[in-house]
Amino acid sequence: MDKLTTAAQNAKTPQQQRGILITVVVSVLFICAVLLGFLHKMGQPRVLTDSELRANGAVKLTRPRIIDNFELLSDSGEPFHTSALAGHWTLVFFGFTHCPDVCPTTLATLNQFYQMLDADTRKQTDILLVSVDPKRDRPQQLRDYVRYFNKDFRGLTGEFITIKRFANQLNVPFNKVPLDDGDYSVDHGAQIVLINPRGHYQAFFKAPQDPAKMKLTYRSMRATFSG
Template sequence: MNNSEIQAAVMLTQQRQKRGIRITIAILLIFIVTVLVGFVHRLSQPRIITDSELRLNGTVKLQRARILDNFQLVSDTGEVFQTENMRGQWTLVFFGFTHCPDVCPTTLSSLNSFYQMLDENTQEETNIILVSVDPSRDSPKILHDYIRYFNSDFRGLTGDFIEIKRFASQLNIPFNKVILNEESYTMDHGTQVVLINPLGHYHAFFKAPLDPAKMKLTYRSLRATFKE
């Protein structure tokens, strides 16, 4: 074999080695990307937790979702709002009133923090509603301005006192008027946030005080395990 043939053989061997190295690197890169994609995907998936873990994180799931009787209230835009309006999405319901000095603003601020933690698609499938327990003072306009101060996506409901009482009773939310003096009063009410599933049934509730991070954890798990 002459020199030119030897050189050609060496060059061919080097080319094959380089090609082999490139292929090996490409395979390694594909493997690394696959592992990273799988890891990111797992991180994005909700962690399924048990009922006892739910309770430890401030959430109580009903053993059997409760079917709600129909009610008729008024939204903060002046439209009729009924049980069927809660179907098709997840709805978080909190009972409060606009003259509430501390509990309601704190709860709504926590709900806003929780809502901001959700991804865009989950936000679109999640309604957060304040139901007024003080309808004599909370007109739709007043409720509209109040609730949207906390988040423009939140909604408010008011209406006939008896209808509100019926709705609250189905969700085990107590409330009553407390007379302060001859000219003023306040409202005493339950502080838990009720979760209504996409069928319009009472599904679970979040206990006060709310922890937005824990709410996100339990909410994602409840959504992932829900079966229509």
């Protein structure tokens, strides 16, 4: 009699079985939703305060600075105007192809940073090397130089006075330095300037740069930008 009672108790009606199944499915869906929410949050950029940005090597301007119109020459030989900076994020570094150390190191760092970005972010990010030695850096030579570090990088050259004015707007100093053998070099600032999708000067990354910190601060500034 006890066995019959137990069997009767263990027997589930179709309605009860359906209820159990629904409970299990709902529980699994809830767990999946929580897990997906956690993973989505983990994938979102961490938003940093201005002091945290500075601690990680990035200085954000209190107010983005409008850049005056200019015309330079791209490494393809085509004119490059201020308007070309709009519609995407641009990282600008001033250097030259004869630079012995700072420029190749910085471009290698920029390549590491660029490779760390996801594909969609890379599509919205341009890397520009602006030559501070336009006398020697002709378009083809500049093109070969920047493509050595990354095929997506671009170079700009042009009239010296135009480059100087552009650099002054971005607070990047550079000066020609005569050498003992009669040749010359160029001393220049090593910061990397960040221009926002409006084509305005947004921030800069202090030297020496670290690819991981650049990615962290760049993602934060993109996340908080109101275009």
